[in-house]
Amino acid sequence: LSALAVLEQRDGKLNQGSLSAVTAAAKLGGPIHAFIAGSNVKAVAEEAAKVEGVEKIIAVENGAYDKGLPENYAPLLVENIKKGGYTHILASATAFGKNLMPRVAALLDSQQISDITAVESENTFVRPIYAGNAIATVESTDPIKIITVRGTAFAPAAVGSGSATVEDGVDPKVESTTEWVSEDLAKSDRPDLSTAEKVVSGGRGLKSKEEFDKIMLPLADSLGAAVGASRAAVDSGYADNSLQVGQTGKVVAPQLYLAVGISGAIQHLAGMKDSKVIAAINKDPEAPIFQVADVGLVGDLFEKVPELTEKLKSA
Amino acid sequence: MKIGEVLREAGECQLVVHLSIESTHPHPTLFPRYHKTMSALRILVPVKRVIDYAVKPRVNKAQTGVETAGVKHSMNPFDELSVEESVRIREGKKTPVEDICVISAGPTKAQDILRTAMAMGADRAIHVETKEGEDLEPLGVAKLLKAAAEQNKSNLVILGKQSIDDDAGQTGQMLAGLLGWAQATQASKVEFTGGDSVQVTREVDGGVETLKAKLPMVITTDLRLNEPRYASLPNIMKAKKKPLEKKTLADYGITAEKRLKTIKVTEPPPRQGGGKVEDVDGLVSKLKELGAL
Structure with missing residues (x-):
């Protein structure tokens, strides 16, 4: 058994979220190597070398891998997996991991195990299905196991006193058939939604983008929270799609999840029901969100939320 | 030839030139694919x-x-x-x-x-x-x-x-x-x-x-x-x-072979709603009690 954790970098910085893969790999019990590729990869590799529990960093210096395009990244990974003889390949279920790993699995003729929430043994894993309405325990028979890891179930491994060696990986230099053109990322000074300790999330009840911003943003700031949204709010244009919490959006598990004007469809609950404390404000006393909320307040959000924001600020 | 047709021809010309740039491959040949039209x-x-x-x-x-x-x-x-x-x-x-x-x-x-x-x-x-x-x-x-x-x-x-x-x-x-x-x-x-x-x-x-x-x-x-x-x-x-x-x-040529064996499927642990509070003060004190604030 030997595991390879696939790490991500952006502009020469290690993506902390990708370190969930190391945490999951540690549950397997064997040696852990980590993989990183891109331009000026040396600094990132040195940072990754300090991650607890990692023995070796395999680094490939090549700007062609900066955008994580699966058309060249998948063959790159396959060559390094073969060279290192790894039995378990793990990556966080981020946009990068979800896009890349199934392609790697197909090239290795392996049936990927997606979005695991627990490691039972070296070949048995737990993962949610049906939007988390059922939990499946599955056993893999493939010699090389390709795994994506749910970040809320495995906290990112700490960058600390590790002292992994750094080694150059092989680079097959496959041309990508896709070309990266541009990106448009939401800029925010608030905490990152996926990893925030507190999340305030708004739904259809907010009624417009103006109201969403006017009501939710001050509430978020009074708590130091990240802002999330239901699919209904995103579809209606009240909030950016990158804020969507749910089965097909972000999965979050903060210390506090405060749902405002969200009824609580099963697809939404799938994305937040592992939060430590759930609170809800909704005018409909029958809203399903109250069935999972530790504390619920029935009332008009346009009145209750500003009052709450004021009280939190003055507290 | 009417002016409209000339313009249309000019437009098509532009498209051809554009295409030849687009089709530049890592291994360019001496014969760019001018004849290539878009695939249906x-x-x-x-x-x-x-x-x-x-x-x-x-x-x-x-x-x-x-x-x-x-x-x-x-x-x-x-x-x-x-x-x-x-x-x-x-x-x-x-x-x-x-x-x-x-x-x-x-x-x-x-x-x-x-x-x-x-x-x-x-x-x-x-x-x-x-x-x-x-x-x-x-x-x-x-x-x-x-x-x-x-x-x-x-x-x-x-x-x-x-x-x-x-x-x-x-x-x-x-x-x-x-x-x-x-x-x-x-x-x-x-x-x-x-x-x-x-x-x-x-x-x-x-x-x-x-x-x-x-x-x-x-x-x-x-x-x-x-x-x-x-x-x-x-x-x-x-x-x-x-x-x-x-x-x-x-x-x-496909068989329904299984690489993943389902050992079991279970219900997720149920989450119990904790009831409701009357007002914003109740909400704040309950959240404090739960250690969320």
């Missing part, structure tokens, strides 16, 4: 029959899966987006669409969703009938679709980013890998930009990114791509007459 699209749209999104699935007593008997099923919501996008590409008339073929592997009832897809505008359907216990894993589906794409001379496959039953989110990427095609997952916008070039905006953590690729390619759909239409009654009637070809896994 042959779109393959895989669809899956799943438990309806509004139904809360229940784990069966034997803990081997969820109850499916007597439960409402419909087309996987992401697959509706794929069918809709294919039809819109045809309606947009920017690039000619020769064929929109929907395909589904599943029990006899999978034909219902194939008919729905044809009522939405697909031209024809392939039903790969599977027997009880022959359900495919994503890798098996990808192998089946590879064979189907080759057989049908498809140059574009549009499929959902995930199915809402298994939530694996693998098939499109696997298919692209097996075919060696370009992939653009979680698409929120698809544009044909001339020749065989396709520009896709995709949803990533924190926002969107835009990629450019050439056909053939695989695109997986995300929620904001479009709003699927409802099939009208006349179109539902017409769909009954559209061709539906029946196949078996063996026709594609």
Whole structure:
């Protein structure tokens, strides 16, 4: 058994979220190597070398891998997996991991195990299905196991006193058939939604983008929270799609999840029901969100939320 | 020659020049492909029959899966987006669409969703009938679709980013890998930009990114791509007459081998709602009590 954790970098910085893969790999019990590729990869590799529990960093210096395009990244990974003889390949279920790993699995003729929430043994894993309405325990028979890891179930491994060696990986230099053109990322000074300790999330009840911003943003700031949204709010244009919490959006598990004007469809609950404390404000006393909320307040959000924001600020 | 025709010719000239730049390959030849016109699209749209999104699935007593008997099923919501996008590409008339073929592997009832897809505008359907216990894993589906794409001379496959039953989110990427095609997952916008070039905006953590690729390619759909239409009654009637070809896994050289063995399926631990508070002060003190503030 030997595991390879696939790490991500952006502009020469290690993506902390990708370190969930190391945490999951540690549950397997064997040696852990980590993989990183891109331009000026040396600094990132040195940072990754300090991650607890990692023995070796395999680094490939090549700007062609900066955008994580699966058309060249998948063959790159396959060559390094073969060279290192790894039995378990793990990556966080981020946009990068979800896009890349199934392609790697197909090239290795392996049936990927997606979005695991627990490691039972070296070949048995737990993962949610049906939007988390059922939990499946599955056993893999493939010699090389390709795994994506749910970040809320495995906290990112700490960058600390590790002292992994750094080694150059092989680079097959496959041309990508896709070309990266541009990106448009939401800029925010608030905490990152996926990893925030507190999340305030708004739904259809907010009624417009103006109201969403006017009501939710001050509430978020009074708590130091990240802002999330239901699919209904995103579809209606009240909030950016990158804020969507749910089965097909972000999965979050903060210390506090405060749902405002969200009824609580099963697809939404799938994305937040592992939060430590759930609170809800909704005018409909029958809203399903109250069935999972530790504390619920029935009332008009346009009145209750500003009052709450004021009280939190003055507290 | 009238001035309009001259202008049109000039426009076409521009297009040709543009194409020759676009088709510059890592290994340029001495003969740029001036003659190359855009390929007519042959779109393959895989669809899956799943438990309806509004139904809360229940784990069966034997803990081997969820109850499916007597439960409402419909087309996987992401697959509706794929069918809709294919039809819109045809309606947009920017690039000619020769064929929109929907395909589904599943029990006899999978034909219902194939008919729905044809009522939405697909031209024809392939039903790969599977027997009880022959359900495919994503890798098996990808192998089946590879064979189907080759057989049908498809140059574009549009499929959902995930199915809402298994939530694996693998098939499109696997298919692209097996075919060696370009992939653009979680698409929120698809544009044909001339020749065989396709520009896709995709949803990533924190926002969107835009990629450019050439056909053939695989695109997986995300929620904001479009709003699927409802099939009208006349179109539902017409769909009954559209061709539906029946196949078996063996026709594609596929077996339903399992790489993942399901040990058990259980209910998630229940979460108990903790009751309600009267006012904002009650909310604040309860949250403090729970250690959340």
